[in-house]
Amino acid sequence: MGCLRMRILVAEDDSSVVSFVRKGLEAENYAVDVAPEGEEARFMAEEYDYDLVILDLNLPGMGGLDVLKHLRAKKPSIPVIVLTARSGVEDRVKGLDLGADDYLTKPFSFSELSARVRALLRRGSRPAESVLKVEDLELNRVSRTVRRGGKKIELTQKEFALLEYLMRHAGRRVTRAMIVEHVWNLSFDSMTNVVDVYVNYVRKKVDEGFGHRLIRTVRGVGYQMGSDEAEE
């Protein structure tokens, strides 16, 4: 990556989870610190400069939700991914209400975590633009119109939301679970076939007849809009 490595704090007490998360993130060139206790996690997150915090809700000592509350009061904009053993939609909404940026249920795969880390690290560096562009594809969030190579493309409301999500994360992989959670605001595993069907619909409208395909399927992970983002 660039000359400055991104720093991530992993607040998690289970050593086997910590081990694979640390190995995986370090292999992707992040600098990783670990805090196995709530109080320590709060102190480290508040005192040191991290680009992102991965926070387990079930920490010994001060619980994860309390750590999150304290942290939000001091650093409102630091991206936080919450890890939990509960999967209910209500729990997810509660976690997000308390200021978590994303919510991942155990057991999770490393590729799922990695995709979410990338999505959040990138969001921090770019403000929400009203016009999203990927090559010759243009999406206007205000007039809610989509054009490719100047040609207007008609999309339904859901298709528009899906394309917007893919374009906001252009150059990065997004998993099916991320799409279900952020576009549908649901968290059901079995919604993933709905996602595949919808992506195919959007693909037909956006890619067919334009020669160059913009929406790629990433095997075993999900989808990616456009080619890999240039490393900074």
Added chain:
Amino acid sequence: MTGELRRLQFLWRCQLAGVCILALSGAAWLVPLAAGWLSRILAFAAITAATLAAIQILSALHLRRLSRILWPGQPQSSPVARFSLGADLTEALPRMMAEALQRAERSRCASREFLSAVSHQLSQPLTALRGTLELALAREQDSASYRRALEGALEQADRVVRLSRALRELAEADQSGDPSRVAPMSTILAEITLDMRPVAEAQSCGLLVSGPPEVFVAANPQRLQQAILYLVGHAIQFAVAGSSIEVRLSASPGTAILEVSNQGDGFRPEELDGLFEPFRHIQAISEEMEADRFRLAVSKKIIEAAGGSVAVESVPARGTRYEITLPRLQK
């Protein structure tokens, strides 16, 4: 049965009203004639009447609490009547306790069976996982063989992950009842149409949704949407190409009925039996079928947690019809 308890309550109220009227009319008749000793009788009669009324109120409240403890799932407006009118409470109570114990025993048996089925399901991928890793470590191999072994292990681990997620979803569905929330059926059906029509079309099927507006039920809207989504998804999965899946809402005072029907192979009676019960099958079924049953079980639990029920009827080679009944909220 509910009618009988209502009648019992009504009688109580009548007695209560009677005692009050008696006390008041006694007072009205006697006050003009009142002398010193008469007013003492009057005071005595009033205190007796008040005590009787208090006893009546307390016993009515107690009975209500008792019925709530014994039948916690019952809505408050229709307390379950297990007493026949005039039957002695001392006779009815042991019977009620015995019934409650029987129910508890049945549910204990069911959870024992379920636990043993879960452990059986877990043991399969875990055996494969352990075996694969053990063999890979048993002797030196080339890196391609190690890679194959690891890929196999990952596949088995994914099976365990899927199973654990499905079990968690099932456990959470059990606790999803929320009578304080209002679920608008038309909004839920509109969302489902939007989500599932493309899925049906991808299978060359149509999705027809109809129903009156302004039907509300007391349930967590997101959970109810999930339950209906799963049922509709299941109906699409088993529909024959070229047919249409019908989702029809109808409403009567107090009840909302949602019918989901498809045309397809249908189910034989023995298949229908365990349709909403994951693991309850004689022959081995595919993992996909197992996942489908999990979804149906989640659906059923969510609907039951909202005070509703699901019924299913199927004709082999014709199709299947699911009927969800939910208590409707009056606006």
